[in-house]
Amino acid sequence: MSLFEKIDHRRLPSHIAIIMDGNGRWAKARGLERAEGHREGVSAIRRVVEAAIRTSVKTLTLYAFSTENWYRPTEEIDGLMDLIVYAIAKETADLKKNGVSIASIGDLSRLPVNVREALESCIRETEGGRNLKLVIALSYSSKWEITEATRRITGDVIKGVLKAEDISEDTISRYLTTSEFPDPDLLIRTGGEQRISNFLLWQCAYAEFYFTETFWPDFSEEALYKAILDYQSRERRYGKTSEQI
Numbered sequence: 001m002s003l004f005e006k007i008d009h010r011r012l013p014s015h016i017a018i019i020m021d022g023n024g025r026w027a028k029a030r031g032l033e034r035a036e037g038h039r040e041g042v043s044a045i046r047r048v049v050e051a052a053i054r055t056s057v058k059t060l061t062l063y064a065f066s067t068e069n070w071y072r073p074t075e076e077i078d079g080l081m082d083l084i085v086y087a088i089a090k091e092t093a094d095l096k097k098n099g100v101s102i103a104s105i106g107d108l109s110r111l112p113v114n115v116r117e118a119l120e121s122c123i124r125e126t127e128g129g130r131n132l133k134l135v136i137a138l139s140y141s142s143k144w145e146i147t148e149a150t151r152r153i154t155g156d157v158i159k160g161v162l163k164a165e166d167i168s169e170d171t172i173s174r175y176l177t178t179s180e181f182p183d184p185d186l187l188i189r190t191g192g193e194q195r196i197s198n199f200l201l202w203q204c205a206y207a208e209f210y211f212t213e214t215f216w217p218d219f220s221e222e223a224l225y226k227a228i229l230d231y232q233s234r235e236r237r238y239g240k241t242s243e244q245i
């Protein structure tokens with residue numbers, strides 16, 4: 001029985017979020033430039049998107065570039081931005097054909113204009129795709145997002161649009177950039193680090209975490225199925241006892 005066949009399709013994570021880490025170390029281990037690792041990382045994205053569609057996962061969020069990543073050497077940042085534009089241009093037609101609709105979260109105002117335009121046009125082109133919502137976290141960090149939400153909530157309270165006493169957990173979720181997506185059920189991090197690196201802090205309150213040593217460029221369809229199977233072996237109790245579930 002293949003890993004795919006072992007998946008229980010009635011108990012799928014409806015939203016998987018991935019911290020795609022390890023491109024640089026993948027390249028270094030092969031005596032290559034870090035940029036080669038990022039390039040190979042794009043192929044991994046392609047594989048994982050196809051595997052997500054095949055399993056009928058509805059939302060996939062990929063952490064592509066964090067606000068902290070702006071502190072990397074300019075050369076690496078420029079290379080990554082060029083790669084994003086190139087990958088969008090190359091993949092948009094296939095994404096559309098496969099029923100993938102693109103969305104993005106993050107501080108897009110910090111992106112070079114050509115990257116922002118490429119992303120916005122891909123979002124427009126793929127609108128309405130029904131098989132998978134692919135959310136790209138670009139220039140994203142959770143603390144940035146929560147700070148922005150707090151500013152907007154405060155602004156609305158001052159304007160009288162919102163009453164302070166009406167602010168609930170749901171209100172906060174609605175002011176986050178992820179408001180239209182369900183919270184992730186499964187958070188995967190490749191590359192061996194066991195940390196969250198400022199990603200979806202609020203939204204992952206009850207996500208199941210899955211860490212793997214595999215560097216992102218080596219992450220395969222099978223690796224995704226393995227993570228889903230691991231997820232399905234867990235009991236999500238949400239504070240309750242096992243007997244209550």
Ligand code: IPE
Nearest residue numbers: 020021022023024025026064
């Ligand atoms: C993840 O791989 C991609 C980005 C953060 C853009 P890294 O570039 O962080 O690779 P490592 O962690 O140095 O191996």
Ligand code: IPE
Nearest residue numbers: 019020021063064065066197
């Ligand atoms: C996290 O990877 C961000 C992305 C994958 C986009 P990093 O490689 O930047 O994470 P840290 O800084 O090592 O935690």
Ligand code: MG
Nearest residue numbers: 021022023191
């Ligand atoms: Mg890293």
